[in-house]
Amino acid sequence: MPAKKSAKPAPKSAAKKPAARKSGAQRPSARRGAKTLAEYAAKRDFTRTPEPRGGRAPASKKLRFVIQKHDASRLHYDLRLELDGVMKSWAVPKGPSLDPAVKRLAMEVEDHPIEYNTFEGTIPEGEYGGGTVMLWDRGTYEYGGTMPGDPLAALRAAYAKGDFKFILHGERLKGSWVLVRTRRDDRGKAQWLLIKHRDAFAEEGAEDDARATTSVTTGRSMEEIAAGGDVWQSNRSKRG
């Protein structure tokens, strides 16, 4: 959502269609993901931003997710779901709603490195995404649809199809959700809707005002993070 720093177009490779068609193909996930991080790197000047460059992230058997509250030029929540060695990312202006009747616009943005999952701090003004970033939720997720067979292959196919059902095991968000792709713009970026499914974790008529306002990792408010001086180095963060 923040204005792009330069007018340089995103590399074509970043918009490449997912390789989900080859059923059962099991290439190393890190290699799959590496190419798609080119757009992430191209948008950032790592001599100026504290954000991680992205390298090798610790392996995990379970797929990770995070939600970062990001007070950039416009406040939004960034939902990131691990797939094939990167964090697939969506900017959700109004944030997730627990009410199954509410559909939230989720704009797909560039894939982020897995190291981004521990980033909380301040991106300098004038840089891409300049503003305060809070780690709002974190945990693991799994495929939530009914496609038979390998769940990872099902997730790839669901993403490619634009009907991505998943179950969150977060500290704050839990249960079944779906991202439904509604359209693509001319740069290949897609708009999706984020919707809570009806289950034990849904809340009819849930109000967004009831949402937690602190970091899930440090307990800090946005103001405290912003005032926290320099950057909270993601690679020094405590895991778990």
Ligand code: MN
């Ligand atoms: Mn953002």
